[in-house]
Amino acid sequence: MNATRADALDAGRAPLPRPRPAPAGVWNPDRLYRMALSALAVSVFVIVALMVVEMFRGAAPALRTLGARFLVSTDWDPVAGKFGMVPYVYGTLMSSALALLLALPPSLCAAIYLAELVRPRLGSALAFVIELLASIPSIVYGIWGVFVLAPWLRNAIEPWLIAHLGFLPLFQGFPFGLGMLNAAIVLAIMISPTIVSISREILLATPGSLREAALALGATRAEAIAVTVGAARPGIVGAVILALGRALGETMAVTMVIGNTNHLSASLLAPGATMASVIANEFTEAADPLHLSALFEIALLLFVVTLIVNGFARLLVLWTMGGRRDVARAA
Amino acid sequence: MKSILHPRSLAILAALALAAPATAQTLTGAGATFPYPIYSKWFDVYKQKTGIEINYQSIGSGAGIQQVKAGTVDFGASDAALSNDRLKEMPRKVVHFPTVGGALALAYNLPNFAGPLKLTPQIITGIYMGKITTWNDKTIAAANPGVTMPAAPILAVHRSDGSGTTNIFTTYLSAVSGEWKELVGANTAVSWPSGVGGKGNDGVSGVVSQTPGAIGYVELAYAKQNKLAVAQVQNKAGKFVEPSLESTVAAVGAAATELAKDPRTPIVNGNGPDVYPIAGLTFLLVYQDQKDAAKGRALADFIQWAIHDGQELAASLDYARLPDAVVKVDEATLRSLTANGKPLLASR
Numbered sequence: 001m002n003a004t005r006a007d008a009l010d011a012g013r014a015p016l017p018r019p020r021p022a023p024a025g026v027w028n029p030d031r032l033y034r035m036a037l038s039a040l041a042v043s044v045f046v047i048v049a050l051m052v053v054e055m056f057r058g059a060a061p062a063l064r065t066l067g068a069r070f071l072v073s074t075d076w077d078p079v080a081g082k083f084g085m086v087p088y089v090y091g092t093l094m095s096s097a098l099a100l101l102l103a104l105p106p107s108l109c110a111a112i113y114l115a116e117l118v119r120p121r122l123g124s125a126l127a128f129v130i131e132l133l134a135s136i137p138s139i140v141y142g143i144w145g146v147f148v149l150a151p152w153l154r155n156a157i158e159p160w161l162i163a164h165l166g167f168l169p170l171f172q173g174f175p176f177g178l179g180m181l182n183a184a185i186v187l188a189i190m191i192s193p194t195i196v197s198i199s200r201e202i203l204l205a206t207p208g209s210l211r212e213a214a215l216a217l218g219a220t221r222a223e224a225i226a227v228t229v230g231a232a233r234p235g236i237v238g239a240v241i242l243a244l245g246r247a248l249g250e251t252m253a254v255t256m257v258i259g260n261t262n263h264l265s266a267s268l269l270a271p272g273a274t275m276a277s278v279i280a281n282e283f284t285e286a287a288d289p290l291h292l293s294a295l296f297e298i299a300l301l302l303f304v305v306t307l308i309v310n311g312f313a314r315l316l317v318l319w320t321m322g323g324r325r326d327v328a329r330a331a
Numbered sequence: 332m333k334s335i336l337h338p339r340s341l342a343i344l345a346a347l348a349l350a351a352p353a354t355a356q357t358l359t360g361a362g363a364t365f366p367y368p369i370y371s372k373w374f375d376v377y378k379q380k381t382g383i384e385i386n387y388q389s390i391g392s393g394a395g396i397q398q399v400k401a402g403t404v405d406f407g408a409s410d411a412a413l414s415n416d417r418l419k420e421m422p423r424k425v426v427h428f429p430t431v432g433g434a435l436a437l438a439y440n441l442p443n444f445a446g447p448l449k450l451t452p453q454i455i456t457g458i459y460m461g462k463i464t465t466w467n468d469k470t471i472a473a474a475n476p477g478v479t480m481p482a483a484p485i486l487a488v489h490r491s492d493g494s495g496t497t498n499i500f501t502t503y504l505s506a507v508s509g510e511w512k513e514l515v516g517a518n519t520a521v522s523w524p525s526g527v528g529g530k531g532n533d534g535v536s537g538v539v540s541q542t543p544g545a546i547g548y549v550e551l552a553y554a555k556q557n558k559l560a561v562a563q564v565q566n567k568a569g570k571f572v573e574p575s576l577e578s579t580v581a582a583v584g585a586a587a588t589e590l591a592k593d594p595r596t597p598i599v600n601g602n603g604p605d606v607y608p609i610a611g612l613t614f615l616l617v618y619q620d621q622k623d624a625a626k627g628r629a630l631a632d633f634i635q636w637a638i639h640d641g642q643e644l645a646a647s648l649d650y651a652r653l654p655d656a657v658v659k660v661d662e663a664t665l666r667s668l669t670a671n672g673k674p675l676l677a678s679r
Contacts, residue, residue: 078493079516146537154542174484176542178527260491260528271527277491281530284364284391285493285519287411292393 055303058296065290070297076262078282083294085301087262091272092302095180095254096247098268099187104240107192111199111236116225127200134193142256145186150177150257153185158269169266176259181268183258187250191243198242202235203228234319245309249302251276275302358630361388362395362408365495365550366613369431369648370408373641380636383629392495392519399425399616405630407616410495411519412595424619426664427594428634429612431642432651434579435500436554436561437609438539439546441466441481448562449474449571452507452600452608455564458487458546459504460511461525466544474565481544488538488547491528493520499611500548503599507608548609551579552649566608567600578607579651587656594660610651617668624670631668631675634661 062070066083073084110130114123154177161171206228214224229236251274259271260281273281275298286292360370367389374385390398392409399407400421412427437455439448451474457463463470467480490497498519505512515521529535535547536557546562551574554561563571572578583590585601590612600608615634621627638661642652653661668675 075522077522078520079518079522146541150541174486176486176527176545178538178542255491255530256534260530261526262522263525273491273528281492281528282520283393283493285393285495287393287396287409287417287519291520292397 052300052303055296055300059293059300061290062293062297066294066297070294074264076278078286078288078291081288081290083290083297085275085298087264088273088275088278088298089301090264091180091258092248092274092276092305095183095187095258095272095274096244098180098184099191099247100240100244102184102188103192103195103243107195108199108236110192110196111203112225112229114196115200115203116228123200127197130193130196132193133189134197138190138250138253139256141186141190142253145182145253145257146178149182149185153177153182157181161269170268173265173267173269175269176271178257178259179267179269179271180258180265183254183272183274184268186253186257187247190250190253191247194243194246195236195239198239199232199236202232202239205235206231241309241312245306248309249276249306251280255280275299275305356383356629358383358385358405358626358633359387359403360385360395360406360408360615361390361398361404362616363392363410363495363613364389365410365433366408366431366650368552369645369650372644372648373637376644377633377636377641381632383633385633391493393493396616399618405617405626408614409616410611410613411498412597412612412614413616421618425616426619426667428615428617428638428661428664429590429594429653429657430615430637431645431653432579432583432598432610432612433499434551434574434582434607434610434651435496435503435548436551436559436574437546437564438536438549438554438559438561440539440541440543440560441483442543444481445478446560447573448560449565450562451565456504456508456511458485459489459524459526460514461487483544486538486542486545487523487526488535488542488545489523489526489528490531490535490548492530492534494531495519495611495613496532496548496550497521499597499599500609502597502611503609506597506600551575555649564608566604566606567602568604568606570604572605572607574607574609576646576649576651578605579610580654581605582607582610583612583651583657584654587654587660590657591660594657594664612657619668620672621668621670621675624673624675627668627670627675631665634665638662 062083070083070085072086073082074086075082075084076087077083114127114130118126154175158175158177158181162173162175165171210231211224211228214227215221219227254274255277258273258277260273260277261271262273262278263270265272279295279299279302282291283295286295367387370387370389374387378384387408392411395404395407395409396413396417398404402422413421413425418425437450441448451470454463454470454474457468457470463485465482465484467482472480489500498517501511501515501517501521504515505517515524527538529538529547532549532553535549536553536559539545539547539559549559554574561574563573565571581603582598582601585603585606586596586598589596590598594612594614598610598612601610617630617634621630638653638658642658645652666674666676
């Protein structure tokens with residue numbers, strides 16, 4: 001028994017057999033294969049680069065004419081040729097941050113439940129259902145927001161908020177049902193599957209020995225789970241940032257429920273707009289060249305924001321994998 | 332990121348660009364979405380009649396104008412006439428052909444209100460300015476004698492997407508209110524002083540039908556097909572007029588003299604007792620001098636057909652047909668078309 005296992009290990013360490021030499025020259029299939037794959041892989045980078053170049057080209061008149069005013073102005077008046085991105089950047093960041101705030105606690109609880117508390121087979125089934133949520137087209141969420149959530153907010157939630165929390169600027173105004181709050185709730189539901197399923201995977205990937213060690217040291221079940229969650233924390237942060245990326249770029253559902261106005265308002269009950277929604281709204285009929293160019297600049301800035309968020313997430317995921325290997329080795 | 336520059340969108344655009352075969356019997360056009368239902372009907376009927384195929388992409392007026400400028404289409408379509416500045420930016424002279432008219436209806440949602448709601452230009456401006464905020468405002472009560480208006484707050488709903496509809500509506504508000512003209516102006520997208528935006532006719536009517544106290548402007552055809560409660564609007568003659576095909580035709584007819592001088596003249600707030608004041612025309616944009624004589628002739632023949640026989644199809648799709656005076660304007664413009672300097676329709 002011992003001998004066979006050692007043999008197997010030795011076999012594993014043995015050098016790979018040399019590949020059969022292929023015909024040299026252009027028709028070398030290995031080389032062709034490699035060249036074809038390289039070309040396909042490079043084309044992805046070329047497409048991204050071309051997109052950036054094209055957005056820069058489109059945004060050039062706005063960059064030239066509007067300069068830094070574009071970054072700080074709160075005016076968006078296509079008639080007067082005044083364009084400022086502040087209301088849209090605020091709308092994008094506010095709706096996404098609020099969505100995260102609403103989505104994170106229940107999603108995390110769901111992930112812990114699915115990974116730790118429920119029987120594995122049932123956990124997989126439930127996780128499958130939650131992942132289904134992620135594949136629902138965003139326009140369906142938008143329709144739900146307009147026809148189900150908005151009346152509910154208007155008749156029940158918002159009047160209550162105004163009556164009891166109306167002293168806060170956040171909850172002042174008329175209960176119309178559409179606006180920042182509606183958008184944030186719809187976004188929260190849209191991003192929670194991402195948080196739940198990635199967090200669950202990461203929790204499942206933490207070594208069982210961690211949990212066993214905690215239990216062996218006399219921890220309660222809750223304390224053992226806390227140890228696991230602690231080990232998985234970097235990965236969970238990565239999941240949250242991926243979800244944030246989705247929230248930042250979400251267009252259709254937000255456009256349908258946010259109310260679409262370029263006025264800044266502290267109230268969550270008031271309508272707003274996001275960077276993605278203003279592009280979706282105004283792009284097709286932007287006849288004035290400066291207007292079109294300003295929309296290109298919004299797209300460029302949205303691209304920059306998304307790039308930063310995605311890059312950050314990638315770094316975190318790398319960090320998590322490194323961390324997990326360390327944890328695994330220590331265990 | 333789900334922007335329009337998503338690689339998938341680019342791939343679709345590329346596929347569309349490749350899909351248009353370039354034969355003399357095919358015309359391509361691009362632009363406005365508002366007249367798309369009647370245009371696609373026209374192209375369909377015209378193809379059965381003559382075999383000439385017309386590919387039309389309803390990508391929005393702004394994008395249509397861009398394509399005309401770039402010379403990638405045989406004709407463009409726009410709900411807003413080109414300003415003198417925009418015309419100067421074109422490489423060659425572009426002429427406008429009004430094709431059909433349309434009106435906007437102000438749809439409202441007032442539960443337990445028998446109606447019809449009567450609105451004056453001052454009330455409409457006040458609501459969209461954010462100055463009239465409740466339905467029992469005394470200016471609304473004065474225009475609706477004998478009915479008790481509810482004390483509900485008003486939600487002014489506008490189109491969030493840039494659209495010809497918004498252009499007609501803001502042109503109307505600019506025509507009836509100096510303050511609106513000064514502070515907001517007219518365009519396919521404006522900086523709205525108040526209210527919420529819904530995307531598309533369905534977005535606006537969705538918000539209106541969902542929100543008690545809401546009012547919003549939608550295309551007449553859309554309001555009729557969805558049986559929305561619509562307001563009567565006081566016209567220049569002081570009469571409250573229901574939006575309908577007849578009152579829209581009257582609006583186009585009332586502006587015939589000005590349209591003869593310049594087909595781009597807005598027809599909002601027209602004179603006449605039966606005129607519905609919030610109406611507009613939609614245009615085909617064509618280069619006056621065509622590079623390709625065969626294509627130019629095919630295009631001129633189509634427009635000739637559209638402004639005569641094609642008009643019979645307009646009412647079935649809730650568009651207002653052109654009055655004879657405007658058809659004459661189009662005929663005159665048609666006769667001015669040339670191909671490389673030679674008149675296109677000289678042989679007739």
